[in-house]
């Protein structure tokens with residue numbers, strides 16, 4: 107991460123969502139509310155406006171599409187479908203009684219914003235690196251719901267448990283759904299293990315933990331290209347922690363968790379993209395939902 111700049115990859119995910127929501131054949135995948143929140147965020151910074159310009163200018167947007175094909179074919183639509191998979195699991199957990207949702211490394215994702223508007227009884231907390239959190243605060247300054255809390259923290263310097271303890275809105279007795287989407291792969295494995303341990307101990311009210319993970323670049327289970335690895339290194343956000351889907355159950359057991367479900371690219375495609383069966387789609391990153399086997 108660069109200390110003084112909002113996350114480049116967070117902008118890239120947001121740009122992918124807006125791109126998907128702007129194309130005739132995929133716009134039904136992004137709700138008008140989500141699209142409007144995404145545009146508000148992009149419109150609130152120089153980098154965001156640059157990303158919007160890239161999408162709206164025909165020459166630049168053709169360049170973006172070519173870059174996507176070279177680095178990670180079908181990644182923009184993957185961002186949208188993985189967000190749908192996560193939202194479905196979070197909403198199901200709210201029905202089961204979750205009263206608090208914490209998004210770790212939320213970037214410019216809009217789910218917490220949407221949930222906090224839908225459910226005023228829900229506490230929605232986002233944690234992100236200070237530069238990214240500040241940018242998002244600015245974007246939502248005029249219309250952030252009172253139950254949405256954006257908290258700046260550098261998780262490479264502050265333990266997740268300490269960060270949560272500093273958030274007045276965080277209630278350690280409530281059943282809580284934690285999200286960590288598109289983040290763990292940027293941490294080294296000891297930091298990843300610390301996140302799992304902190305989540306287990308965060309609340310006495312029960313935990314659901316939803317995260318995404320990727321296999322290594324050399325895996326037959328990803329269609330990421332070697333160019334992507336070099337590109338992420340250049341951005342200062344290199345990939346560190348990778349895992350195969352087949353190793354998830356053992357990994358979770360070692361962290362004191364049990365698996366609820368894994369939603370991989372094939373599942374996402376079947377569930378959300380049956381109308382678009384021949385569209386290029388990123389296979390690699392998958393969504394995992396799990397619960398601690400015992401309270402911390």
Ligand SMILES: C[S@@+](CC[C@H](N)C(=O)[O-])C[C@H]1O[C@@H](n2cnc3c(N)ncnc32)[C@H](O)[C@@H]1O
Pocket residue numbers: 107112113115116119120210211212213214215233234235236238259260261262263286287288289292
């Ligand atoms: C690829 S983006 C994903 C954003 C969002 N979760 C999504 O999927 O749309 C990675 C996010 O992790 C955050 N992040 C990376 N390193 C961090 C750190 N040391 N402390 C806090 N957040 C960090 C970045 O700021 C960025 O928002």
